[in-house]
Amino acid sequence: MAESFGNQLRSAMAARGQLCVGIDPHPSLLREWGLDQDVVSLKRFSFTLLEAVADLVPAIKPQVALFERFGSAGFAVLEELLATAREAGVLTIADAKRGDIGSTMTAYAQAWLDEASPLAADAVTLSPYLGFESLRPALDLASEQGRGVFVLALTSNPEGPSVQHVGAADPEGSVAARIVRSAAEENTRAAKTGGGWGSTGLVIGATVGEALRSLQIDLGSLQGPILAPGFGAQGATAADLRAVFGAAYSQVLATSSRGIAVVGPESVALRAATQQALAELAA
Numbered sequence: 183m184a185e186s187f188g189n190q191l192r193s194a195m196a197a198r199g200q201l202c203v204g205i206d207p208h209p210s211l212l213r214e215w216g217l218d219q220d221v222v223s224l225k226r227f228s229f230t231l232l233e234a235v236a237d238l239v240p241a242i243k244p245q246v247a248l249f250e251r252f253g254s255a256g257f258a259v260l261e262e263l264l265a266t267a268r269e270a271g272v273l274t275i276a277d278a279k280r281g282d283i284g285s286t287m288t289a290y291a292q293a294w295l296d297e298a299s300p301l302a303a304d305a306v307t308l309s310p311y312l313g314f315e316s317l318r319p320a321l322d323l324a325s326e327q328g329r330g331v332f333v334l335a336l337t338s339n340p341e342g343p344s345v346q347h348v349g350a351a352d353p354e355g356s357v358a359a360r361i362v363r364s365a366a367e368e369n370t371r372a373a374k375t376g377g378g379w380g381s382t383g384l385v386i387g388a389t390v391g392e393a394l395r396s397l398q399i400d401l402g403s404l405q406g407p408i409l410a411p412g413f414g415a416q417g418a419t420a421a422d423l424r425a426v427f428g429a430a431y432s433q434v435l436a437t438s439s440r441g442i443a444v445v446g447p448e449s450v451a452l453r454a455a456t457q458q459a460l461a462e463l464a465a
């Protein structure tokens with residue numbers, strides 16, 4: 183049986199470090215790279231970034247919306263990018279933030295996690311705000327296929343707490359604490375058969391400050407990866423990540439999109455920015 187996604191990522195992080203490079207072809211970045219606002223430029227941007235960092239980092243994370251805005255032609259670029267990344271030996275996290283009622287969730291799971299799909303990635307980001315169990319089709323398909331998921335728990339945006347902190351005084355804990363617990367239970371089940379890291383990761387922003395402590399969220403039993411956006415362009419530093427995650431820091435995969443891409447389009451500069459971020463996260 184294929185190695186689980188959790189353990190593939192754990193080995194890749196041990197070998198290469200704790201940075202995921204986000205591939206987010208924003209209109210402003212295309213402009214800064216001297217590119218047009220078209221599909222040829224979308225492809226040039228995405229492949230330049232992939233080729234510059236593929237041998238340096240454990241994972242890349244294309245932001246699906248920024249391909250989707252070009253319709254089917256944008257999706258075709260994303261399909262080719264995912265296939266090329268796979269050939270290059272770097273793990274792929276499709277940042278699609280999917281979440282729907284179970285029957286529809288099955289189709290989203292097939293799109294992003296099924297070997298037969300042209301959009302299959304190694305992992306996909308999911309939103310649990312229709313209820314954690316609504317994600318079941320994706321959790322099960324991921325585990326069957328040696329793939330993974332990252333479930334939004336505490337997001338990096340300022341509006342997140344209005345939903346995720348609700349219930350802090352409740353005996354069952356806040357909304358975010360319940361999501362963390364559900365992910366940990368998923369990984370505990372997986373550990374009984376596989377050992378090591380489970381493939382149900384969490385998304386917890388590098389910008390959440392004291393939230394883990396104030397919401398009494400314990401990451402000790404997660405046994406899985408934590409994707410931490412907010413490093414770089416959103417203002418969080420490597421020191422902030424260490425302060426936010428404490429003992430769980432070794433499970434953290436920081437992700438940076440604009441913070442790396444902004445130095446492009448020259449490969450030398452993209453590689454230098456990536457190596458510097460890796461060094462800061464390892465220091």
Ligand SMILES: O=C(O)c1cc(=O)[nH]c(=O)n1[C@@H]1O[C@H](COP(=O)(O)O)[C@@H](O)[C@H]1O
Pocket residue numbers: 204206245277279307336337338339385386387411412413414415416437438439440441
């Ligand atoms: O799931 C995500 O990746 C995500 C969750 C979150 O809480 N905050 C967040 O910024 N993200 C994504 O992470 C990336 C951050 O981009 P930069 O701020 O440019 O590094 C974007 O693609 C966001 O959609």
